[in-house]
Amino acid sequence: MDIKIVDVASKANVSPATVSRVLNGHSYVKSSTREKVMRAIESLGYHPNAVAKNLRSQRSMTIGVIVPDINASYFAEIIKGIENMAYSRKYRVIICDAENQQDKEMEYLGLLMSRTVDGMILVTPSTADEEIVRLTDKGYEVAVIGRAVEHPKVPCIFTDNVKFSKEVVDYLVSLGHRDIVFLSGYANAVDSFERLEGYLKGLKEHHIPFRPELVENGNFNERGGYEAMKRLLDKGLGFTAVYAANDEMALGVYKACDEAGLRIPEQLSVVGVDNNRISKYITPALTTVNQPKYAMGAVIAEKLIDQMNADEFSEKRVFKVDSELIVRQSSGSL
């Protein structure tokens, strides 16, 4: 049922080699034969089998991306950046959505490891560094978004979690807040860890004693943020501001506050991270930290593609990009 290159060849009275030459165009082919072949291709509706092609040529011109959740605009924006850069370099992108499940993440990693892609970009905060190092040493082309990995061949791009988290604390303190809740994401993510670190650093610098009871885990999603906030409110701890490690959790905080009749920002200031698309539409508009998501995706895709095509690796491998605090209406002075 399938049309193969030999079918085209026999229809055009040439060898498969010639058809291949016409198809790929890096060799001499007489223009009259080229036309014969083209006509045969056309009339048979021939489509080359990429699986065979990739096997022989040992490349697929595709790169794979694994993200924890395509629904989160943070990742969706990154993907757009990757996609457009890759597209302009004639690469195609396949996206794997791990849906925040570690087993799926591993599963998809296995899929990409089986040579279906020429390179991969991991945006997954939970794949261990050692795993990435191992992959790279095995000869896979891997790039990482969201943190630094110690390996001379792995391009990385990330924002300084510690730095901007400290800046959030600085900002809240400048508004007069001293009792600041930190809402963390899931435990095995570097982002959670480093944002907590920045939070602590900020407190320390302002000589504010750390109150461990003000740190709660919200798993990076709305529901987690909602439940964490309810726990905090139930305990009746005194606090005037919440720094949520991402906007999704901040959304949950809004909901909990709404139910508890707590007004934002009059009674509680809320700051998120990601500049999620929703954050500017919600009322009050959420103060948040913006990361250059699209650019991060584009830069890392470019580096990866460069590296795949040149054996000398790039002078610059690790990119730390700046993020900015976007002050909106969810935060105010005491």
Next chain:
Amino acid sequence: MDIKIVDVASKANVSPATVSRVLNGHSYVKSSTREKVMRAIESLGYHPNAVAKNLRSQRSMTIGVIVPDINASYFAEIIKGIENMAYSRKYRVIICDAENQQDKEMEYLGLLMSRTVDGMILVTPSTADEEIVRLTDKGYEVAVIGRAVEHPKVPCIFTDNVKFSKEVVDYLVSLGHRDIVFLSGYANAVDSFERLEGYLKGLKEHHIPFRPELVENGNFNERGGYEAMKRLLDKGLGFTAVYAANDEMALGVYKACDEAGLRIPEQLSVVGVDNNRISKYITPALTTVNQPKYAMGAVIAEKLIDQMNADEFSEKRVFKVDSELIVRQSSGSL
């Protein structure tokens, strides 16, 4: 540098065939040899080359999905539904984001056509029906979300655009509106077309004369909605309600109204379609039409997989699912 099956074979002192048998487990292998092979695999860190495997076995256990925009929650939800169903059936999913560009859509279609996937799901409103029929006749397994395609082998799932659009008009008329704007999406999308049809049908039923100047195109995105609304406002046409063919455009309408000092819903009622995640967070919360996106993805994935594995095709191929109007605060009586 790469470890191949022959390497494993020679390390374990067996033939490649035996290694393959161990790997795939559908043949007799003495348990002692199995262990030898396993040890060799382990110690060499062997990963089978899926490209070669797929070429030989003529299947990849992956299905490809093309969507116009992964950033839109309508598509993201559909993808989730597909992904989870596929995953439970041991299929992997690769997602192609056409970014609302028709050339990219074609490009990705070409990618999927080159036998890298066992089947494909198109959620693209702009791929022509004839193209889909042609693909299917050529032996590709294709399923479609969002409309019906006339071909006995193509599973389809969609909501009745005409029906719910008419219901939107019914609803607005019941609130007393008679001058209703219709904001259409881009012209080559069936959705635009059918939603307009429902709008017209609704007007007709209520004996409201059709005013062509009240129909504008907003290209299904926020910006388009904003600009279309501005054009309408500039023209100073009298209207009291807007039916936007999706929520994204409704967002643009909000922005234009905000700038023009027009209050929603007091001075203008707005209704969207999709029940986009943002729609419930925006103020006033948007009245919209909900489609069972996740379920649609799951159902079509299941049908496609069934069809790929059984030669007899399913009795039921076309699924029309119900959508519901979610009334929120953006619409009110005159």
Next chain:
DNA sequence: ATTCAAACTGAAATCGATTTCAATAAAGTT
């Protein structure tokens, strides 16, 4: 008219797995 390079083409090897076929060994069956 002869020579040499460039243009053009096909046969066969190759990519890395799976699978068929056939051969042998072990285990039951009468």
Next chain:
DNA sequence: AACTTTATTGAAATCGATTTCAGTTTGAAT
């Protein structure tokens, strides 16, 4: 003991393209 049947393995063919190698034509240069 002779004869099936079942278990176990390897050699070789195969999937559908690309690419090397070598051979033939053509065209230009001497």
